[in-house]
Amino acid sequence: MNGAKKTINVKVNGESYELSIKPKMTLLQLLRNELGLTGTKQACMDNSCGACTVIVNKMAVKACSVLAMQVNGKEVTTVEGLASKDGKLSILQEAFLEHSAFQCGFCSPGKLMSSTAMLEEMEDPTEEDIRRDMEGNLCRCTGYVQYLAAIKSVVQKRKEGKR
Amino acid sequence: MKDFEYFSATSLQEACSLISQYKDVGKILAGGQSLITLLRQKLISPTCLIDIKGLKELDYIEFDKKSGLRIGALTTHRAIEKSSLIQEKYNVLSEMEKSVASVQTRNWGTIGGNLCSADPIGDPAPSLIVLGAKLKLVSAKGERVVPLEDFFTDYFTTVIEPDEILAEIQLPPPAANTAVEYMKFATIEAGIKIVSTSVAVTVEAGTDVCKDAKIVMSAVAPIPLITKKAAEMLKGKKLTDDVIEEAAKMAASETDPTTDVHASAEYRKEIVKVLVKRATKKAFEKAKKA
Amino acid sequence: MNERSVVGKPLPRIDGKAKLTGRAKYTTDIVLPGMLHAKLLRSPLPHAKIRSIDTSKAEKLPGVVAVITGKDTWGIRYGFVDTPNYPAEERPIAEDKVRFIGETVAAVAAIDPDTAEDALDLIEVDYDPLPPIFDPVEAMKDGAPQIHGEITRTTSCAWEDWGVARKSHSYTPENNVAARALVTYGDIEKGFAEADYIREDHSRSPGTSHMAMEPHTMVASWDPFEEKLDVWMNHMAYELKRYWLHKTLNIPITKIRIHKTYIGGAFGGKAPCFDYEVICGFLSRKLCKPIRIELTREEVFSSCRNSHRFDIDVKTGVKKDGTIVAQHVKVIVDAGAYKCSAPVAMFLSHAMCDCCLDRKNVRHEGVAVYTNKNFNFARRGHGAPQMRLAADCQYDQICEDLGLDPVEFLMKNLRKKGEVIPNGDRLDSFGLPDAIKKSAEAIGWKEKRGKQRDKNRGVGIGINGMFSGSGYWPFACTAIIRLNHDGTITLIEGDCEFGQGADTSYSQIAAEALGLNLEDVTLISSDSELCPMNYSNFLSGGLFVGGGAVYNAALDLRDKILKVASEVMRAKPEDIELKDKKAFLKSNPRRSYTFTEIQRYNIQKHAGDPLFGLGYKKAVPEIEFYPSLSKGTGRFTDAYGFTASTAEVEVDRETGRIKVLKIVVADDCGYEINPAAIQGQMVSQAVQGMGDALYEEIMDDEGRVLNPNLVDYEIPRAFDIPEIEVIDCSDFEPKGPWGGKEAGECARAAVISAIVNAVYDATGVRVMKIPITPERMFNALKAQEK
Numbered sequence A: 001m002n003g004a005k006k007t008i009n010v011k012v013n014g015e016s017y018e019l020s021i022k023p024k025m026t027l028l029q030l031l032r033n034e035l036g037l038t039g040t041k042q043a044c045m046d047n048s049c050g051a052c053t054v055i056v057n058k059m060a061v062k063a064c065s066v067l068a069m070q071v072n073g074k075e076v077t078t079v080e081g082l083a084s085k086d087g088k089l090s091i092l093q094e095a096f097l098e099h100s101a102f103q104c105g106f107c108s109p110g111k112l113m114s115s116t117a118m119l120e121e122m123e124d125p126t127e128e129d130i131r132r133d134m135e136g137n138l139c140r141c142t143g144y145v146q147y148l149a150a151i152k153s154v155v156q157k158r159k160e161g162k163r
Numbered sequence B: 001m002k003d004f005e006y007f008s009a010t011s012l013q014e015a016c017s018l019i020s021q022y023k024d025v026g027k028i029l030a031g032g033q034s035l036i037t038l039l040r041q042k043l044i045s046p047t048c049l050i051d052i053k054g055l056k057e058l059d060y061i062e063f064d065k066k067s068g069l070r071i072g073a074l075t076t077h078r079a080i081e082k083s084s085l086i087q088e089k090y091n092v093l094s095e096m097e098k099s100v101a102s103v104q105t106r107n108w109g110t111i112g113g114n115l116c117s118a119d120p121i122g123d124p125a126p127s128l129i130v131l132g133a134k135l136k137l138v139s140a141k142g143e144r145v146v147p148l149e150d151f152f153t154d155y156f157t158t159v160i161e162p163d164e165i166l167a168e169i170q171l172p173p174p175a176a177n178t179a180v181e182y183m184k185f186a187t188i189e190a191g192i193k194i195v196s197t198s199v200a201v202t203v204e205a206g207t208d209v210c211k212d213a214k215i216v217m218s219a220v221a222p223i224p225l226i227t228k229k230a231a232e233m234l235k236g237k238k239l240t241d242d243v244i245e246e247a248a249k250m251a252a253s254e255t256d257p258t259t260d261v262h263a264s265a266e267y268r269k270e271i272v273k274v275l276v277k278r279a280t281k282k283a284f285e286k287a288k289k290a
Numbered sequence C: 001m002n003e004r005s006v007v008g009k010p011l012p013r014i015d016g017k018a019k020l021t022g023r024a025k026y027t028t029d030i031v032l033p034g035m036l037h038a039k040l041l042r043s044p045l046p047h048a049k050i051r052s053i054d055t056s057k058a059e060k061l062p063g064v065v066a067v068i069t070g071k072d073t074w075g076i077r078y079g080f081v082d083t084p085n086y087p088a089e090e091r092p093i094a095e096d097k098v099r100f101i102g103e104t105v106a107a108v109a110a111i112d113p114d115t116a117e118d119a120l121d122l123i124e125v126d127y128d129p130l131p132p133i134f135d136p137v138e139a140m141k142d143g144a145p146q147i148h149g150e151i152t153r154t155t156s157c158a159w160e161d162w163g164v165a166r167k168s169h170s171y172t173p174e175n176n177v178a179a180r181a182l183v184t185y186g187d188i189e190k191g192f193a194e195a196d197y198i199r200e201d202h203s204r205s206p207g208t209s210h211m212a213m214e215p216h217t218m219v220a221s222w223d224p225f226e227e228k229l230d231v232w233m234n235h236m237a238y239e240l241k242r243y244w245l246h247k248t249l250n251i252p253i254t255k256i257r258i259h260k261t262y263i264g265g266a267f268g269g270k271a272p273c274f275d276y277e278v279i280c281g282f283l284s285r286k287l288c289k290p291i292r293i294e295l296t297r298e299e300v301f302s303s304c305r306n307s308h309r310f311d312i313d314v315k316t317g318v319k320k321d322g323t324i325v326a327q328h329v330k331v332i333v334d335a336g337a338y339k340c341s342a343p344v345a346m347f348l349s350h351a352m353c354d355c356c357l358d359r360k361n362v363r364h365e366g367v368a369v370y371t372n373k374n375f376n377f378a379r380r381g382h383g384a385p386q387m388r389l390a391a392d393c394q395y396d397q398i399c400e401d402l403g404l405d406p407v408e409f410l411m412k413n414l415r416k417k418g419e420v421i422p423n424g425d426r427l428d429s430f431g432l433p434d435a436i437k438k439s440a441e442a443i444g445w446k447e448k449r450g451k452q453r454d455k456n457r458g459v460g461i462g463i464n465g466m467f468s469g470s471g472y473w474p475f476a477c478t479a480i481i482r483l484n485h486d487g488t489i490t491l492i493e494g495d496c497e498f499g500q501g502a503d504t505s506y507s508q509i510a511a512e513a514l515g516l517n518l519e520d521v522t523l524i525s526s527d528s529e530l531c532p533m534n535y536s537n538f539l540s541g542g543l544f545v546g547g548g549a550v551y552n553a554a555l556d557l558r559d560k561i562l563k564v565a566s567e568v569m570r571a572k573p574e575d576i577e578l579k580d581k582k583a584f585l586k587s588n589p590r591r592s593y594t595f596t597e598i599q600r601y602n603i604q605k606h607a608g609d610p611l612f613g614l615g616y617k618k619a620v621p622e623i624e625f626y627p628s629l630s631k632g633t634g635r636f637t638d639a640y641g642f643t644a645s646t647a648e649v650e651v652d653r654e655t656g657r658i659k660v661l662k663i664v665v666a667d668d669c670g671y672e673i674n675p676a677a678i679q680g681q682m683v684s685q686a687v688q689g690m691g692d693a694l695y696e697e698i699m700d701d702e703g704r705v706l707n708p709n710l711v712d713y714e715i716p717r718a719f720d721i722p723e724i725e726v727i728d729c730s731d732f733e734p735k736g737p738w739g740g741k742e743a744g745e746c747a748r749a750a751v752i753s754a755i756v757n758a759v760y761d762a763t764g765v766r767v768m769k770i771p772i773t774p775e776r777m778f779n780a781l782k783a784q785e786k
């Protein structure tokens, strides 16, 4: 039948779920409406702002433009999954806080997920790499400077840690 | 968004039989980066989606010295951008991919989906056409190979039949003494392309003479536009600034752009002149060193 | 109080952990049990009579709970400007006529958003098209289609409610004129007669989107037993929204509670009352169910307020040496279908700009005109960016014509610290001279100006001044501080956190006054039921007025603590210092009492009187009501913020594309309560100003917005950001909390002019129509060649 519900299995922030959903449900709707994970934001709905960015199998994607059916069997991380359960912020979250890298904060979850994925993928991104990989995350408040600085500080810290 | 039925194909064969069954009401879903927005805006409302994104058999980048490069249709933009093989042998593709949408879209969207969307401002088509790409289309009935330059027919329209699936993009081995340059022009750095162009220049080894050239443009016509006359003007000539400038003017006269919120038709033509000139010069310089 | 330990420090924001972990609740995150979703049907025509609306098919769609039209909300009026002379004329749903594409004509409530949206397609509206009018100049001509008939009043106006004894009357726009303003001082005839050189120019600023990331959203829940409406909404100050919900829905004001949510950006665009808000409350009460309305991005662009489109003619007379002697300004504001704040914007384009330069003899004429387009509201500067573009670019050109240096020109014409300007405002703090000097130095003015055209590079300068809060009914704020048992405090104030950092800055202000750490402050803010009156933020008065109230409350509590401490310690209050939840003797810090002990003592000895602080502040203490919008008389504000900005650009002459190489923002925002937050505000405005100068414009074709999405309306992204240098040129403001004043709005205007002037320096071509898109630049360069 048209629109009949289907079952998917998905791991979100380390927890496994079996869910019965309508095929038209997007990953964003799944996270926000079914799982109550409202940290992931929606600002445009048409794939053009990056506020809804989450990580699927290590890749940053825009949850508003991925069908929930397509993450069947996959691992999803949202902003709620970055800090440890007992309240320790991730190194990027710390850096965002230290650098005042956010204002209204509506774009911040998306930016955090994009930059988290980038720093997983690239050991030592250049300024150009960082800007290119953050291109899909629009922000109206900050003018980007402080949050690019936050990301760079993490790259720097990691380098120093290595030494 | 309207409800639809959903099938996740487990093999290309299954996908072919599903699409032949549902061809009138169904749509192929790859990364959905274009499709989902269309569904949400109700610009199309298929009653059935056949999801091929999971087909590993269409996700590959392979190279053979004789037959050249084969890219599976489900290869993501990001995989092409990051492929060391492509960076080494077809660098222009890797560079071009950097300017396709955003990382998130490149991570999930596929090269096949991009070509099948037939968006006149799409980035990959010009460079792929210049490189001589062919497409392998398969259906339950069999398969056929179509040169990419014959693939597009109108805005958002291609020769692909409703029951066909794009399976592979094929490129010949890189030509000797040849360089390809891709250039784009937008208001903001990663904005909507007002014009983009890909130019291939082959030089007579050790000379300043252009042996062969191909110029393809996007955003200036309903489909990627091959400016044949302009390319002809380069062939057999020493590529001086004047020669290049004249060819660029010719390229502009071959285009038939439209006016939209990003630029007027007249301005697009002016930009064509500049981009073709700059890209040709750059390709020429590189080809001499190649 | 010389050693400061909390204010003046770039402390991490107190909303950081919530916002960075996804726990911060925004309006879009509010979910209530049994909540329904509403969608709005928008007019496809710019001007038409509504003959009839058939909702029967939509009502029958399974899942649809209610469909309402203008018949249900007939007669409800609201508006940002609602004065005895100019009654409000906005309505939640069009009644017998639509006036712009995107106006609401019906609303559907359903079990989910998709069903509501499907139902919209089933509503049949029979329109009778009327001739539309889109150009304000055409609209003012005789015989043009008239957009509004007589505008009558349906309820008492805000002025009356606040006690202004002036009789209201109806208003009939003639030739589509929504309002006029005329401000004059000096004698411009005489001024121009004295001038050695006179220049006339025209400039145009387009409509732009605030583009706050969180789309406009509201959730309302009616409690039929208590007859009370609970609301979560996008706003910039709950008082105004609550007032209008009370007026439009006829619910007692205290029976409306606006709950705190974080707001995902505002920039002015969320302050006024909107159609969907009235509809949301209306439906919730009608159905006794929670209702949620979240607008799409397209609706935000096409049906919510954008910035004002301005056409400005400026005529300026100067002496040979560059001294300005007279200026005549004619402003046309294209108001759109409803006036909203257009009458204010055209007035503010004078009021906000009069604090920078002494122009001696001024005539400022404004007219706001109705057209069949979406209408507008303040965006970060409210009239100033448009006016500064007109003025600062003309000054730049005058300098070019007379061989003067623009920096010296500005310095020569500056007002002076301590000066009382024509409307009576006194410039107690005035960091503008310093800002001009430092911003010029930082860009390399001397070495670069006029010397890089061969490289297609140029530098330019712009300035601006901005209110620190303005007079608007009643525009006063209160704050309450409770001293807790453990010596910490709870600060209760109404301001709303939409990104500007109010929660953090206000907590810093209170903590500093009481010798506490930021962690010792528990904040209750932005809830209309828990917090006292607050009108600060949407009128440029966040820190100065809202923060001022907090400061006063903290001083009140401090005095009370010191009084009790002096009793306990048998010492004079002035010999006692407060620090780390203790009072101690300055001369002998070991003699100390904790706040807990002091509180305990006070309750024992003073009949159980717990200690709390109460503070309030009014934007302009001397004014009773509004300054006159139409005459520009009366005080505007109690303190001005100032900015000078310089920019360096490079122009690709072949394509017309402009690359900004560097932006300098030198800002006088008074004392910097939180330098990191100030840095954020300045960079933010530098980037928004760059977007305004080069990219952003709401484009329309016969009233239909052509770029209502983020693909076609391009805003700066990570790759477009040039080098940005922020220079602190703060001048201590004696009336501000710890010396602080306005920081959030001033710089944007200065940056726009700086970039536009830099483009001239690079090319020798003057473009006074923004944005200077590559195509616009290209065409200007071509015209120059001819």
Ligand SMILES: Cc1cc2nc3c(=O)[nH]c(=O)nc-3n(C[C@H](O)[C@H](O)[C@H](O)COP(=O)(O)OP(=O)(O)OC[C@H]3O[C@@H](n4cnc5c(N)ncnc54)[C@H](O)[C@@H]3O)c2cc1C
Pocket: A046, A047, A048, B027, B028, B029, B030, B031, B032, B033, B034, B035, B036, B037, B073, B074, B099, B100, B101, B102, B105, B108, B109, B110, B111, B112, B113, B114, B115, B116, B117, B121, B122, B123, B124, B160, B164, B165, B166, B167, C711
């Ligand atoms: C905000 C945004 C910005 C973008 N910017 C750019 C840009 O700068 N440059 C650019 O080139 N592109 C751009 N795109 C387009 C983007 O590259 C494409 O959306 C993407 O590549 C499509 O791939 P997909 O796998 O997601 O296809 P889908 O969305 O799944 O499919 C697209 C269409 O192709 C059909 N289809 C897909 N795969 C096949 C197949 N194998 N056989 C037959 N039919 C198929 C589908 O039925 C559908 O009609 C942008 C898109 C968005 C949303």
Ligand code: FES
Pocket: A041, A042, A043, A044, A045, A046, A047, A048, A049, A050, A051, A052, A053, A062, A063, A064, A065
């Ligand atoms: S909400 Fe997904 S990209 Fe904007």
Ligand code: FES
Pocket: A102, A103, A104, A105, A106, A107, A108, A138, A139, A140, A141, A142, C213, C264, C265, C499
């Ligand atoms: S912090 Fe508000 S949009 Fe980025």
